[in-house]
Amino acid sequence: MEEEEEHKGLITTANEELIEASGANALLLQIRPNWQAKNLIQRVQKLLRVDPSSACQRIFNASIYDLREKIIIAGLDIAGEAAKLHKLPSISKQEDVEALSASRVLDLSYRMGLLTRPEYRKLLRVYDIRKDLEHEDDEYEAGIEDCVYVFKTTIDVVLSKDPIHLIKLTDFKEIVEKPEPAQISDAVLTDYKSAPKQRQWEIYKFLFYSILKEDHPEIIRQNCYNTIIAIKEHTNNQVILDLANHYNDKLGRNTPKLKEARAANAAGILPFFKSILLNDLYKTYYLKMKATGHSFKSNNQHGELLRNLKEIGGLDYVKEPVLTNMVRWLVECYIGEKSFGRYSNSRKVFYSYSGANLSLEILNSTSQNILPIIQRLGKKDNDIMTSNLDKNVENRFQNLIDELQ
Template sequence: MPNEEEALIPLPSAELVQSSEVPALLKEIRPEWQAKSLIQRVYRLLPVDPSSACQRIFNAAVHDLREKVDIAGLDVAKQAAELYKLPPISSPETLDEDYPTAKLIDLAYRMGLLTRPEWRRLSRCYEIRRDLEHEDNEYEAEVVDCVYIFRTCIDVVLSRDPIQAIRITDVKDLVNQPNVAEPTEELTEDYEHAPQPRQEEICKFLISTALNEEQAEIVRQNAQRFLAIFAQHTHNQVKLNLAHFAMDKIGRKSLSRQMARVCIAAGIFGYLREKQREDFFLNFLSQMREVGVDWDAFSKHGVLLRNFQDCGGLIQCPASVRRDIVNWMVLTYIGTSGGVTRWGNVRHVFYSNTAAPLIAEMFKRADGLIADDVKNAGGLSEIKRLCHNQHIARRFEELVDLVESED
């Protein structure tokens, strides 16, 4: 008696599917899945019944996705399920065939195993597969449906290796070393592909460690360094959650320099409350005015400006405060009319040798962000008066050149 595939009569659409990109796509499936009976059955069905082949390839993708969720970590799956109100995960058996396919796709997305576009594509495949299961003589999958399902299931799931989620202990062991440490390229890549709940867990540990005054200074510095390196790979939603975590720690207290540095390293400073950030930089402005712009305050300029730069400087400073800080910096940089020093040397301009290079560096970093602020500073009566001196005017033009766009 002929088997299922031998008994099937090729459908008219079979030739179109065979001449499409589908046969080439099948070769992109990972070797471990190429050898499985489910994929072998797809190969046999494709020439005669593309609709059934579509259902089988989708089933294979779902099986693979279940395994990938398990490999990524049931603890992460459990967190994601609780957070996004999906069916609970209590054991590996929970992910068996009884776990709804649509919810499994949602779970993989919430764990970070699928991007949002991939989640939408796979969800659409599920809708098409569901229609195929109930097709009758009046409905049959179009060639475009078949190609879409094959391309999505293979590109998004079957061609990709499982992700072994980074563990928090992998990071903790390195951070707690009694010497300078930073993540390896491999660890950073693992972090980049880690599910969102795991990224959040790791960053919360790093933030808490960097803020813990009972920890050794080298450990706190390591934690901050890890945060800075991981920040460019952290999901935006994770950053939002971390900002709430940081704001809970700040409470009603003023934002400390250490908290600011940690938030900047984590890439979440801009998510803090605007009032907190404004008050923080107003405190810097107050210190600047207290120290003054005169060259003979050079011994205090260095520490003050380095602390300011360490806390994000002009780039992180809210515009409402930045203008006044730029004015102070311009006055400090351009200096006052010179004369003969106590050692008999002639200086055209007296200015703080300590402050000048730090201000120039910050202006160069901020670039176009402060271009208008610097030009507007030139309109201040005090700066206009000082710039009657050609040597001071030249120093002001140096600052303008630093921030002017090259466009």
């Protein structure tokens, strides 16, 4: 009996040394305070010394319990949608979540977006280890390496992280439906970014269609416009593609109107419109530019004309031959024409102040390589060549080339 007790003490001492060397105790300190308050750490530390298998099972069970709570906090509506979409057990009330097996909790957490795919796969490996430990016999015994993997994964992925309080559609409605400019806080952006795809879809679609609603006050439509721009980079790519497909179906064969193109560009779905509709959109807009004219005499119309062009993507999605026509118009608006009359001594070139600045901004910001087009126009276009006969206008043309280079 004394020999057995001595032998048992030796095992405990060996375990403690291995545990300390593995860093398992340090991992336990990363667990969230609310779990520490439940004495989880103290219980697991005691088990580690004498029964590593039970310690691993205890820490894994705690992570599953934690995920159940996070599913409920995130929202039973999202849980129900994810379960239905991925053919998991039906979820309509809290008891349904509590009845899920450990593997189903992992599946649902992943499908809701509470776990990333790498996190999900790591936890599945932990689940496999835990199943082996439940049936531990002489052929398989928990080693410290098992404990370290189980501890590190469950703590890093689950027990160290706070629950996600999913942002709701009503939260965004409260932000945009105010008679004042909307302010999107970093906290809102963070919550939106971590929201599952279904919730992002609800919010994104609401904002997009609200921009187009004529019966909404202008301030609300502008708030929705600014908000969708602010959250676009945090939006799941599939949500943007789904919205593009959704609105493409609504457009049918109709050329998008200016307000539709403006909202679509803000939402990032404009480049996904049918090519023929985009071509018609920019062809129609060029005719409006042509009717307005690039002369300094139309200066009072250039601001709105070119700001609207920026808001429908500038030159980014324009195809030939409309692209060359638009580039020519913008170049001529920028370089202006030789001055005349009593102001010619003080002003060597007449050009539209608002038009020139916006033209340069549009030419300079496009993702397309338009420099060869402008250089070709400078050599062959009769109107631009005529303007360039004047030294001062030619200097402005060269300044434009220099800016774009």
